[in-house]
Amino acid sequence: MKFLVHTYGCQMNVRDSEAVEALMLAAGHEKAANEDETEVVIVNSCTVRQKAEEKAVGKAGNLIAAKKVTGLMGCAVKRMGADVFKRLPKLDFAVAPRAFGLIPRILAEGKFPRLELGDDVAPECLAAHVDGGWQAFVTVLLGCDNRCSYCIVPDVRGHEYSRPAKEVIAEVAALARRGVKEVCLLGQSVLRYGVRNEAWSAEHSSADSTREPFPRLLRALAEIEGIERIRFTSAHPSGCTDELVQVYKDCPKVCRHLHLPVQSGSDRILKEMGRRYTRAAYLAAIRKLRDFDPAFAITTDVIVGYPGETEADFEATRSLMEEAGFDNAFVFKYSPRPGTRSAQLPDDVPTAEKERRDQVLLADQEARGQRRNAALVGTVREVLAEGPSKRNPARWSGRDGGNRIVVWDRDAAARAPALGERVQLRITAAHPQILIGETI
């Protein structure tokens, strides 16, 4: 059958959708060229905020109206459980985030409606990739056990589980053989890799003195021939250990970029959120990274309008963002999620005020991004080429190790770079979200 997968939400969902595509292709199905010709549509949903859930469920609703075989997968399914069929009475099947591997079988059996909420996922499903492309996501840690007060992720993605290092290394080696040059390792709190369950078996003796499981994994992956860059996301400050910092110093393949969600700059709010760090501890963690490379890119997530967030709390977030000198920031307006601890508190910051705080932080970040980028003018950055720029096809586009977009003139370049090719660029101008360079 011809199928399409529509994806909402984070990189985890992007990765799960890719695995579903690979499993569908392996089962003999074919990717449809467009919505008109598709026979099966699968919507991969998000539920981290109310709006995100509404978008995905709305999309599935529209597709049902177009009378396709429709399936919903991902986080919103686990949150709603059997109620998903009340919201979408004509939905054919629904599978929880870890149950995507069952989709080909569900289609083969054709018994609808069908609901799968289990948390078991077969290792071969996690390792399924679609051929082609020079970048790939690799899930190394499933679920989350942190239980931050506002977050629904632990309820929908299950307990933390680290995949065996052996499997991850084999998967990345296989990707490298297929031409992948850049991998991004995924986990909700990826630096907790190997903490809750053993990831390294006894036969793997550590080649050096590195003991902690995640830094060990990075070192092992950096040895794989063909892999040029290793990224990972998301991180928690408690994982910014000396061993991790040492990996950044020793392994040029490990990109000097860390996505380190801070959520708030107010110690009182951080405590209520159950984030287990203070503002000072957070700033100390990033100082360790910027101390040896001032261009080390730090990006973050922030929530505005958490229950009880006062003007003073908000100003603390503002000043923390300034002190941290973030290279980029994603700002989210607090959205109460059913079943989370903070959903029991009154959602008392008015919508208009959340909006205002959001805008203030975005404007601050725009100016800060400009300043951070301007400091790079005159330096040489190495990028991996990603093809013509989407905004301006007269330019090539790529990213440096800090995940910054760098564009350069096509006419002035001697030849077209191959996808994923390394290019050295001198930075000639800076914008808040983009750098302009020239080949040298």
Ligand code: SAH
């Ligand atoms: N695992 C990651 C984040 C996963 S969710 C981490 O802990 O760092 C992605 C982002 O969504 C979070 O960093 C947070 O900023 C935001 N978020 C999560 N729950 C939210 C909620 N209830 N309302 C608004 N934003 C939320």
Ligand code: SF4
């Ligand atoms: Fe949610 Fe906190 Fe886990 Fe991130 S670490 S997924 S914010 S509970």
